[in-house]
Amino acid sequence: MLELVTISALNGVLYGMLLFLMASGLTLIFSMMGVLNFAHASFYMLGAFFGFQISEIVGFWPAFFLAPVLVGGIGALVERYGLRRVHRHGPVAELLFTFGLAFVIEEIVQMIWGKGPVDYRVPLSLNFSAFTAFSTNYPAYKMFELLTAIAIFAVLLMLLTRTRVGLIIQASLTHPHMVAMLGHNVPRVFMLVFGVGTGLAALAGVIAGPALVTQSNMAAALGPILFVVVVVGGLGSLSGAFLASLLIGLVQTFAVSINLSVADVLRPIGVAPPNGGVLFDVWNVTVAQIAPIIPYLLLVLILIFRPTGLMGTREH
Amino acid sequence: MSDVTTDVVNVPARAGASAGLAGVARHAAPWLALAVAFAVLPMIFTSGSALTMLSLMGIMIVFALSYNMLLGETGLLSFGHAVYYGLGGFVAVHAMNTVIHDRLPVPLFLIPLVGAFSGLLFGIIFGSVSTRRAGTAFAMISLGLGELVASSSLILRSFFGGEEGVSTNRTKLLHVFGLNFGPQIEIYYLIAFWCLLCMVAMFALRRTPFGSMCNAVRENAERAQFVGYNPQAVRFIAFALAGLFAGVAGALAAINFELVNSAAVGAGQSGLVLLAAYIGGTGNFIGPVIGAVLVTWLEVMLSDITDVWQLYFGLLFIGVVMFAPNGIAGLLMMHEPLWRARAYGPLPRLLLTYVIALVPALATLAGLIAVIEMTYHRSVKASEGTTISLFHVTLDTASFVPWIAAIVLLAGGFLLFRRTWPVVGAAWHDAIVYAQTAGKAK
Numbered sequence: 001m002l003e004l005v006t007i008s009a010l011n012g013v014l015y016g017m018l019l020f021l022m023a024s025g026l027t028l029i030f031s032m033m034g035v036l037n038f039a040h041a042s043f044y045m046l047g048a049f050f051g052f053q054i055s056e057i058v059g060f061w062p063a064f065f066l067a068p069v070l071v072g073g074i075g076a077l078v079e080r081y082g083l084r085r086v087h088r089h090g091p092v093a094e095l096l097f098t099f100g101l102a103f104v105i106e107e108i109v110q111m112i113w114g115k116g117p118v119d120y121r122v123p124l125s126l127n128f129s130a131f132t133a134f135s136t137n138y139p140a141y142k143m144f145e146l147l148t149a150i151a152i153f154a155v156l157l158m159l160l161t162r163t164r165v166g167l168i169i170q171a172s173l174t175h176p177h178m179v180a181m182l183g184h185n186v187p188r189v190f191m192l193v194f195g196v197g198t199g200l201a202a203l204a205g206v207i208a209g210p211a212l213v214t215q216s217n218m219a220a221a222l223g224p225i226l227f228v229v230v231v232v233g234g235l236g237s238l239s240g241a242f243l244a245s246l247l248i249g250l251v252q253t254f255a256v257s258i259n260l261s262v263a264d265v266l267r268p269i270g271v272a273p274p275n276g277g278v279l280f281d282v283w284n285v286t287v288a289q290i291a292p293i294i295p296y297l298l299l300v301l302i303l304i305f306r307p308t309g310l311m312g313t314r315e316h
Numbered sequence: 317m318s319d320v321t322t323d324v325v326n327v328p329a330r331a332g333a334s335a336g337l338a339g340v341a342r343h344a345a346p347w348l349a350l351a352v353a354f355a356v357l358p359m360i361f362t363s364g365s366a367l368t369m370l371s372l373m374g375i376m377i378v379f380a381l382s383y384n385m386l387l388g389e390t391g392l393l394s395f396g397h398a399v400y401y402g403l404g405g406f407v408a409v410h411a412m413n414t415v416i417h418d419r420l421p422v423p424l425f426l427i428p429l430v431g432a433f434s435g436l437l438f439g440i441i442f443g444s445v446s447t448r449r450a451g452t453a454f455a456m457i458s459l460g461l462g463e464l465v466a467s468s469s470l471i472l473r474s475f476f477g478g479e480e481g482v483s484t485n486r487t488k489l490l491h492v493f494g495l496n497f498g499p500q501i502e503i504y505y506l507i508a509f510w511c512l513l514c515m516v517a518m519f520a521l522r523r524t525p526f527g528s529m530c531n532a533v534r535e536n537a538e539r540a541q542f543v544g545y546n547p548q549a550v551r552f553i554a555f556a557l558a559g560l561f562a563g564v565a566g567a568l569a570a571i572n573f574e575l576v577n578s579a580a581v582g583a584g585q586s587g588l589v590l591l592a593a594y595i596g597g598t599g600n601f602i603g604p605v606i607g608a609v610l611v612t613w614l615e616v617m618l619s620d621i622t623d624v625w626q627l628y629f630g631l632l633f634i635g636v637v638m639f640a641p642n643g644i645a646g647l648l649m650m651h652e653p654l655w656r657a658r659a660y661g662p663l664p665r666l667l668l669t670y671v672i673a674l675v676p677a678l679a680t681l682a683g684l685i686a687v688i689e690m691t692y693h694r695s696v697k698a699s700e701g702t703t704i705s706l707f708h709v710t711l712d713t714a715s716f717v718p719w720i721a722a723i724v725l726l727a728g729g730f731l732l733f734r735r736t737w738p739v740v741g742a743a744w745h746d747a748i749v750y751a752q753t754a755g756k757a758k
Contacts, residue, residue: 036452082638089641092393095455096594099395100634103587107627111692220583224463227456235453281472289471296464303445303457 003134008253014142016249017149021204022222023229023241024156025197031173031236032193034091035083038098040201041223042105046071047202048209048218049113052120060123067206072199079194084187102219110216117215145207152200169193228295232302234312243310248295255291347516354508358501365616367500373612374507375568378514380592380604380611382561385518387590388598389527390554391534392447393455396462397562397589402581403438403465404431404563405570406475409482412570416488424489424497428510428567435563436556443555448548450537462586469578481577484570497571507568514561519601521557530554588615591629595636597643606644624692631684653748657755662747669736669743676732683725686711690718 026040047067054063078101086097122141129137160166172179172189180186212218229248233240263273263283274280302309354374358367379401386392411430415422446457469476476482487498495502521527529550532540537547570576579585588611596607611629618625640647654663686706690713693704702714711718 030452034452036456082634086638086641089637091452092387092391093637093641095393095452096590097634097637099587099590100630100637104627104630104634107624107630110696111624111627111688112695114696224459224583228460231453231456231460235456281474285471292467293464293471296460296467299457299460300445300464303448307448 003136004257006134007136007138008257009250010138010146011142012250012253013246014146014149014249015253016246017146017153018204018208019226019229019249020242020245021149021152022201022226023233023245024153024238025200026226026230027233027236027238027241028169028193029197030230032169033083033094033190035094035098036227036230036235037194037197038095038223039078039102039105040098040198041219041226042102043071043075043198044201044205044208044222045109045216045219046074046105047205048120048214049109049118049205050202051206051209052113052118052214055120055123060125064206068199068203071202071205072195075198076191076195078198079191083194084190102223106216106219113216115216117213120209120214122210141211145211148203148207152203156200225295228299232295232299232309234309237309237311240309240311248298251294251298252291255287255294258287261286347512350515351512354512355505357508358504364500367504369612369616371500371504371507371572372616373609374504374511375565375572376589376592376608376612377605378511378568379562379565379589380596380608381515381518381601382558382565383589383593384598384601384604385521385530385554385558385561387593388600388603389522389534390530390551392450392551392555393458394586395455395459395583395590396465396586397458397558398583398585399442399462399465399581400435400438400559400562401566401569401585401589402469402576402578404435404566405576405580406482406566407431407434407563408567408570409484409576410475412484412486412489413482415490416485421490423492424486424495424571425506425509427489427571428564431563431565431567431570432560433563435566436560438563439556439559443552443559447551447555450533450547450551459583462581462583466578466582469581476578477576479577481575483575486571486574503572507572510564510568514564515605518561522601526550526553591633595633595643597645597647597649599642600645600649603643603645610644622689623696624688627688650744653751653755657751659747659751659754661754662743662750666743666747669740673733673736673740676729676736679725679729680733681729682707683722683727683729686718686722687726690722 022040022044026037029040030036050067050070051060051063054066082097082101083094086093122139126141126144128140131138158166160169168179168184168189172184172186176186179189225248229244230241232248233242233244261284267273273283357370361367361370379397382400383394383397386394386397408427408431412424412427414420415427442461446454446461449457470478486503487496489497497503497506529540529545532543532545533547533550540547540550566576566580569580592607592611593604594607595611596605597603614625614629614632618628622628636643642649654660689704689706690711693700694702694713703710703712705711713719
C-alpha cells in the first residue's frame, strides 16, 4: 500500500510537472494576448516528433536542445505571420485560427511520420534504474524528466520575477499600451512569449516522448486536459495553473491504480446490483476505468461551484 | 449613414406589405422554390451515390444551421456541439428499437421529434452549466463537456453500445401511406422534409425579437443587460434551441445509417460542423447551408482521391479564417450592393480581374497539392515506389526536378497572386462606388 502511494505520488507529480510545462506557456500566452492557443498541445507533439527525428540522426542530447528551439522558432513564425494577421478579425477568429492550426499540424505529422507510433526510445545513458523503492525499480529517465521540469520551472520563475525581460513581460500583461509608450516593442514581446511558450511545450514533448507513446494522436489526447488545467486553475493565473496541473496529475495517476467499483463498496453491506441498463454499467465500472473522465468531471464541478477557477480573479 | 436611413424608411413599408397576401407570397416564394428544388434534385442526380450524398447534405445543413444559432447568432463558439447531435441520434435509435420491440404505432417520419426532444433536454442540462459564461471560457467548457460525453460513451455501454454502437432497422416501424422507408429515395425525401422544416423554423427564429436579442448579446452583452435583457438567459435559450435542432440532425443521421456509434458525439464531429459553418460563413443564414453542402461534397469526393484529404480541409479552413473571415457567403454578399442597385456596368471589369487573379491562385494550389502529395508519398508510402501520378502527370519523387517545379509553382504563384490583390481591390472599390452613385441617382 505504502509502495503504491509512493510510486503513484512520484508519477503524479511528474505528470503534473509535465502538464505545467505546457500550461505555463499556454497561460502566459493567454494572459498576454487573450488567445487561448488551441494548438499548444500540437507544439508538444511537434516537439516529440522533432526530438525523435533529430535523435535518430545526431542522438538524444542534441535533440534535447535543438527540438525545442526549432519548434519555438516555428511558434514565433506562426505568431508573426498568422496570429498577428488574424488579430484584427477578433478573438473568435484567433481561437479558430489556432484550432485550424492544430488540425493541420496533426495532418502534417501523419503525412510525414504516418499514423502509427514511432520508435522513440529512452537514451542509453539514462536507461537504468535510479533507485529501488520497496520492490519497484524507479527508472532514471523518469527522475530526469522530473528534474528537468522542476529546473525549467525554477528558471521561468526567476526569469519572470528577477529580470528586466520578465518585468517588461509582466507589465505587458496588464498595461500593454503603457509599455509601448515607454518605447518597448510590444508585438515583439508577444512574438517572444509565443515562441518561448511553444518551445516549452516542445521541450515537454521531447522529454515525454520516449516515456509515453509518440504518435499522431498524442496532441488530440492531451490538448483537452491542458484546457481543463488552465480553466480549473483560473484562466490567466500562473499559480492556479501550477496548482491545477499537480492536482490533475496526482488525481489521474492515483485513479488509474484504484481498482474499486460501486459494486465493491455496496455489495458487502448488502445492496443488490441493479438489473441492467446504464445503472448496471455505473455499478460495475472501476475508478481506474473512469480515470480519463475525472478531469472533465472536475471541470464541471469547478464551473458550478467556483466559476472563476481555483485562483482566477478575472471574468473573461 | 445612407443605409441606416433607408432601413428606417423601409421598415414600416415592409411591415405593411407583409400584412397583405402579397407579402405572404413574397416571403413564402423562396421557400416554395427550395421545396421544389429539394423535390426535383433526385430526378437530376439519379445515381445511388448522389442520392446518398444529397441525404448527407440535408443532415449536415440542419446540423450546421443549428451550430450557427450559437456561433453566428449568439456569438458562442462551441467545440462540443456534436454532443447534442450524437445524443439525439442515440436516443432516436433506442426509441426506434423500442417502437419495433413493443410494436408501438409510431411511423418512422416522427422519429426526428424524439431526436429534437432529447437534443433540447441535453441542451437544457448542459446549457445550464456552460452558458453562464461567454467567450473563451464558454469555448473551453463546451470542449470539456464534449470530452466528458465522448469518454463516457465508452463506459456506459448499455446506452452507447460500446465500440460498435447501436444499430436498428428502419423498415420495421409502422408503415403508413405504403412507405416502408427501405429505399434510399424515401429516406432522402424524409430528410428533405425535415431539413426544409428546420430551415424554415430556424429562419423564422432569426426574425423574432428573440433572434435580435441573441444578436444584441453577441455584439455587446453589457449593453443588452442595460436595456433590460439577461444575457445569460438569452444564451441559455439559444443554446437549448440549438441543441434541439442538432438533435433532429442526429436523429436523421441515425435513420439514414441505421447505426449510431460513439464517433457521433466525438470531437471530430464537433470540429466538422464548426468547419462547415465557418467556411460557409457565419454572418448569413445561407452561409452554413453553403458550408454544409461544400464540406459534405469535399468529404466524399476528396477522400476518394487522396489519403490526406483532411489536410486540405484544415488548410482551406485556415485560409478562410485568415483571408475571408465572413466565409464564402461573406464573399458573395460583398457584391450585394451591385445587384441591389442593379449596377451591372462595372461587372465585366470586375470579373476580368477575378479571372486574372484566379490564374496564379490555381498555380499556387497546384504547387501546394504537388508538394503535399509528393511528401506524403515519399514518407508514408515509400514502399510503393518513387513515382506518383498527379493530374495525369507522372512525377518521380526521388529526383529534384518535380520538387523544384512544385516549389516554384507554389511560391511564385503565391507572390503573383498577392500582386493581383490590389488590382482586384481597386476594381471592386470602383464597382461599389459606381453602385452607390447609381443607387443615389434612383
